Structure formats: C-alpha cells, structure tokens
Amino acid sequence: MMPLRPFPSKKAQVEVQFNWIYVLIAGAVILAFFGSLVIFIKGQAEDRRAVETLNALNSIFVGAGISEKTKNFIETPEVELVFACQDGISSFNLKQGEFPPKNPAAPIFSPAEIKSKQLAAWSLPYKFPFKIMDILMLSSAKDAGGIKYYIVGESPLKEELKKNLEVQTPLSGEFWPGFDVSFLSDVSEAVDENNYAVRFIFLAGPSFSLPVWISSLPSEKVTGLSIANKEISFLSLKNNQLTANSVIPLPSIAEENDPLIYAAIFADSEEAYLCQMQKVFNKMSKIILIYESKTTALKDFYQKKSAINPLDNNYQICGNLLIKITEGLAVMKSNANSCVNKLSGSACQTLLENALAVKEDNTNLMQQSCAQLY
Amino acid sequence: MEHFKLNKKAQVHMTETIAVMFIFFILLSLGIIFYAKYSQGQARIAEYKQFGQKAxxxxLQAVFLPELICTNAEAETGSNCIDLQKLQYLNSVKGLSVEEYFSLFSYSYIWVEQLSPNEIEYTIYNNTKPEYHEVIPSFFVVTLKDYLGTGSGLSYRYGVLHVEVYR
Incomplete structure (x- = not known):
C-alpha cells in the first residue's frame, strides 16, 4: 500500500498566491517603465520636430525677405503659428509648447495666428525714395483651409490686387498658389467657405452690414481694412458690425505695388501694423544716416573739383544739388524719428514731401551727369 | 525527505528567477546608456547643423544689406555689388553698431577686402567672441561701385566679402 501524500500545507497555498501577486506587480512596474519611456521619447521627438520647423521657417523667412519681389510657397507640418510684435520687436512661435520665439530682422506682416499646412509669402522692397528694406507679407495659401480675404468694391487698385494676389502659373519657375481671395462687388455676395478667419478689404468705402453667417465666427477672427487712395483704416468687429479705427496716411511714394498697402492687407490689426512699421522707421533712420554721409562725400568731391576748375559750371551745379539733398536728408531724419509711432501728424506729411524732393533732386543729378545719390 | 527535496527545488527555482531578472536589468541599463550616448551625438550634430544654417x-543678410548694396536710381538693385561710398563711411565709424545689429549678426566679423586696384580692408561689423568654440567663414566675390570714380565718373573695383560667424 502506497503511503498517503500529506495535504499541501497552508503555507504553500499562500506562497503560490503570493507568487502570482509578485509576478503581477513586477510585470506592471516593468510595463509602466517602458510606457513612460515611450511617452518621454515621443515628447522629445515632437519637441525636436517643432524646433526644427521653427528654425526652417526662420531661414525661409530670411531668404524670402531678402529676395525682393519674389513669391514663395511654403509647405509646413500641421502647426499653428503665432506672430507677435511689441515695441518694434517682432517674433513668431508655435502656439503649442514652450519654445524660445524667433525674432526675425525683417518685418513680417501677417495675421496674428496662421493655422495652415501651406503658406504663401511675398516680399516687396520699400523705397522712400531709396530702398529702406524688404517687407515680407505672409498668410495661408489658397485651398489650405486658412484665412479668407474678401476684396469688396471697385477701384483702380482692384486689377493690381487681382494680378498680385491670385494664383500664378509662371512659364518658368515655381508654381505659386496665391492667397485665398475673392473679389466681390458687394459684401452681401460673400459666401461662407468654412474658413476659421475672414478679412474684408474695402476699396470703395467700408460697408457696415455683414452677411449673417459672420456671427458664427468669433469677433477676433473677423477683421477688415478700408483703403482710400493713400489712406487706410483698420476695421474691427463690434456687435456684428465693422467699426473703423483711426485713419492712417501711408508714408509711401510708390505708384504701383505699394508695399505698405499690401502690408496693411495682411496685418490683421492696427497695433500689429504700427508695431512692424516701427521696425521700418527705425531702419529708415539708419539708412538716411548712411546716405547723408554719402551725400557729404559726393558734395566735398564736387566742391573740390569746382575750386580747381572754376570755369566748369557742371561741378558747381552738382555741388549745389548735393547741398540741397544734404539739407533734405537732415530734415527727413528728424521727421522719421517723429513719425515712427503713429504714422499720422505733420511730421509724417513733411516726411513724404522730403522724400519726393530727394527723389526729384536725384533725378536732377542724373540729368546733370552728376554722381547720383542712389 | 521529499518535503526537503521540494524546498531545495523551490530555492533553486527562485535563484534562477532572480538571476534572470538581474541579467535583464543589466541589459536594460546597457540599452539606456547606449541610447543616451547616441542622443548626445545626435544633439551635437543638430546643434552644428543649426549653427551652419544660422551662419x-x-x-545672406550681409550680402543683401540695404545699408551696403548698390543702387541704380529707380531700377532694381544689383546683386553682389557694394556701394563704395557707403562702405567707406561704415569703415570710418568702425562698422555697424553692435547694439543695433546684434539681432541680425550676433557674434560675427564682416569685412570687405578690396583686391583691385589696390588692397584695402573695410570693416562692416565687428563683434568677435572672445572665447569661441568654432568659426564658420564664408566668402563672396563682390564688385565695389565707386560713384566718384577716377576722373571719368563711375567706376568699379572688386573685392571679397568675408563673413566669419562665431560660436
């Protein structure tokens, strides 16, 4: 007869159960460890991608900004860009995450937020009368689900806007999709296309009654601009109506493709526009200083030549023209410093007259076969 | 006796389990150390790439600076051309102001070396870093437009634009 096996003891029963609990706990800890490692690496990869995107965009903006009269089409990952400007210092950054913002040297006139996978950029030189800097306009490209621009009314500017803002298929070079613009005779023709923001540009006076579907958008996403000759007025939505802020005269002598008008179209608020213009005017003061020194050098040259060759009238004419330009530039510099904050006032009006005078004097220099200022 | 054998078997089994877990954690630590070293290398490469892009x-900004470029009245400005009179003025004031242009040029040394007709150096911006890790130099051949010329008016010289960016 086989001996009876003893029953398993209570201690063994507890030991088996404890073994399983131990395995479960250990397994859970290891799983949690690997899970947190994966989340950490994923977060790092996303941060790295965001920083690379910002750096790449900064380089693209630098390149776009220095190549004047060029249009660029930029494809980006699905990110939301925010643009800010304070005291003449502009920056852009990603909306999500905390990354150090980029501070581009060139002024960028754009909406405060751009949520789009495709951006369209366009740069124009600002000449007053000599080149001050390149101005970069940036917004979402057409068919990218970004911001919609409704250009309302008739004016000589309309054809130029059509030529510049709509899609272009050049014979050579890169395709440019243009901005998302629609040209309307009346604001009531505006159709909701599910854009997250809209901007109305009025060419023949603002209209205060907007289509009913506008009320479905947040008020900060509906903005407007009124353009009349060389004056602009930013419009903001209040109680479902667009109300005008102050009238801003544009310090510009461009007869076509005026960069300041296009800059106003894309900057969606008066504060952003004036802040970026501060950058432009700060640069203007530095450029005028350099041209002042050049004028002095040219003037000294002609005065010396005139002293050596008193019978040659041309040197004296050139010298006199350059003296006039020197005085004009000194007044321009002083007015530029006064005009920087608001763009309105007598200093700005005088600045415009100074610039036109310098332009005329430069043309006279050319006609008299003198060395030109620019 | 059998009970004693079972106990010993259980102890051996437990020791095996502990040994396996020990080796597992050693391998895991080796993996983490390897990944950390790899990430460090990648970060250095990314930093160098970013520095190169910044340079x-x-x-580009130096070559197309409105403070220097040649002009042609209302026509488009020329490329790779520097106005000599503007350059001479900047050199006379020891270059662009570091405070005003630091956001544009940071730590760098930008100067033009005129090669013809005679050799002269003009400083455009000078903000070298006292203790730097590395420097990336770039060179561009440029023409120097002299509005006063030599007797007959407008003339051109040529030189090299040097841009040295420090890190």
Whole structure:
C-alpha cells in the first residue's frame, strides 16, 4: 500500500498566491517603465520636430525677405503659428509648447495666428525714395483651409490686387498658389467657405452690414481694412458690425505695388501694423544716416573739383544739388524719428514731401551727369 | 525527505528567477546608456547643423544689406555689388553698431577686402567672441561701385566679402 501524500500545507497555498501577486506587480512596474519611456521619447521627438520647423521657417523667412519681389510657397507640418510684435520687436512661435520665439530682422506682416499646412509669402522692397528694406507679407495659401480675404468694391487698385494676389502659373519657375481671395462687388455676395478667419478689404468705402453667417465666427477672427487712395483704416468687429479705427496716411511714394498697402492687407490689426512699421522707421533712420554721409562725400568731391576748375559750371551745379539733398536728408531724419509711432501728424506729411524732393533732386543729378545719390 | 527535496527545488527555482531578472536589468541599463550616448551625438550634430544654417542666414543678410548694396536710381538693385561710398563711411565709424545689429549678426566679423586696384580692408561689423568654440567663414566675390570714380565718373573695383560667424 502506497503511503498517503500529506495535504499541501497552508503555507504553500499562500506562497503560490503570493507568487502570482509578485509576478503581477513586477510585470506592471516593468510595463509602466517602458510606457513612460515611450511617452518621454515621443515628447522629445515632437519637441525636436517643432524646433526644427521653427528654425526652417526662420531661414525661409530670411531668404524670402531678402529676395525682393519674389513669391514663395511654403509647405509646413500641421502647426499653428503665432506672430507677435511689441515695441518694434517682432517674433513668431508655435502656439503649442514652450519654445524660445524667433525674432526675425525683417518685418513680417501677417495675421496674428496662421493655422495652415501651406503658406504663401511675398516680399516687396520699400523705397522712400531709396530702398529702406524688404517687407515680407505672409498668410495661408489658397485651398489650405486658412484665412479668407474678401476684396469688396471697385477701384483702380482692384486689377493690381487681382494680378498680385491670385494664383500664378509662371512659364518658368515655381508654381505659386496665391492667397485665398475673392473679389466681390458687394459684401452681401460673400459666401461662407468654412474658413476659421475672414478679412474684408474695402476699396470703395467700408460697408457696415455683414452677411449673417459672420456671427458664427468669433469677433477676433473677423477683421477688415478700408483703403482710400493713400489712406487706410483698420476695421474691427463690434456687435456684428465693422467699426473703423483711426485713419492712417501711408508714408509711401510708390505708384504701383505699394508695399505698405499690401502690408496693411495682411496685418490683421492696427497695433500689429504700427508695431512692424516701427521696425521700418527705425531702419529708415539708419539708412538716411548712411546716405547723408554719402551725400557729404559726393558734395566735398564736387566742391573740390569746382575750386580747381572754376570755369566748369557742371561741378558747381552738382555741388549745389548735393547741398540741397544734404539739407533734405537732415530734415527727413528728424521727421522719421517723429513719425515712427503713429504714422499720422505733420511730421509724417513733411516726411513724404522730403522724400519726393530727394527723389526729384536725384533725378536732377542724373540729368546733370552728376554722381547720383542712389 | 521529499518535503526537503521540494524546498531545495523551490530555492533553486527562485535563484534562477532572480538571476534572470538581474541579467535583464543589466541589459536594460546597457540599452539606456547606449541610447543616451547616441542622443548626445545626435544633439551635437543638430546643434552644428543649426549653427551652419544660422551662419548662412547671416551671410545672406550681409550680402543683401540695404545699408551696403548698390543702387541704380529707380531700377532694381544689383546683386553682389557694394556701394563704395557707403562702405567707406561704415569703415570710418568702425562698422555697424553692435547694439543695433546684434539681432541680425550676433557674434560675427564682416569685412570687405578690396583686391583691385589696390588692397584695402573695410570693416562692416565687428563683434568677435572672445572665447569661441568654432568659426564658420564664408566668402563672396563682390564688385565695389565707386560713384566718384577716377576722373571719368563711375567706376568699379572688386573685392571679397568675408563673413566669419562665431560660436
């Protein structure tokens, strides 16, 4: 007869159960460890991608900004860009995450937020009368689900806007999709296309009654601009109506493709526009200083030549023209410093007259076969 | 006796389990150390790439600086051309102000070396870093437009624009 096996003891029963609990706990800890490692690496990869995107965009903006009269089409990952400007210092950054913002040297006139996978950029030189800097306009490209621009009314500017803002298929070079613009005779023709923001540009006076579907958008996403000759007025939505802020005269002598008008179209608020213009005017003061020194050098040259060759009238004419330009530039510099904050006032009006005078004097220099200022 | 054998078997089994877990954690630590070293290398490469890109941006901005470029009245400005009179003025004031242009040029040394007709150096911006890790130099051949010329008016010289970016 086989001996009876003893029953398993209570201690063994507890030991088996404890073994399983131990395995479960250990397994859970290891799983949690690997899970947190994966989340950490994923977060790092996303941060790295965001920083690379910002750096790449900064380089693209630098390149776009220095190549004047060029249009660029930029494809980006699905990110939301925010643009800010304070005291003449502009920056852009990603909306999500905390990354150090980029501070581009060139002024960028754009909406405060751009949520789009495709951006369209366009740069124009600002000449007053000599080149001050390149101005970069940036917004979402057409068919990218970004911001919609409704250009309302008739004016000589309309054809130029059509030529510049709509899609272009050049014979050579890169395709440019243009901005998302629609040209309307009346604001009531505006159709909701599910854009997250809209901007109305009025060419023949603002209209205060907007289509009913506008009320479905947040008020900060509906903005407007009124353009009349060389004056602009930013419009903001209040109680479902667009109300005008102050009238801003544009310090510009461009007869076509005026960069300041296009800059106003894309900057969606008066504060952003004036802040970026501060950058432009700060640069203007530095450029005028350099041209002042050049004028002095040219003037000294002609005065010396005139002293050596008193019978040659041309040197004296050139010298006199350059003296006039020197005085004009000194007044321009002083007015530029006064005009920087608001763009309105007598200093700005005088600045415009100074610039036109310098332009005329430069043309006279050319006609008299003198060395030109620019 | 059998009970004693079972106990010993259980102890051996437990020791095996502990040994396996020990080796597992050693392998895991080795994996983490390897990944950390790899990430460090990648971060250094990314930093160097970013520095190179920044140097390229600064160089482009220097070449197309409105304070220097040649002009042609209302026509488009020329490329790779520097106005000699503007350059001479900047050199006379020891270059662009570091405070005003630091956001554009950071730590760099930008100067033009005129090669013809005679050799002269003009400083455009000078903000070298006292203790730097490395420097990326760039060179551009440029023409120097002299509005006063030599007797007959407008003339051109040529030189090299040097841009040295420090890190």
């Amino acid at each position: 390229m941006d600064m160089t």
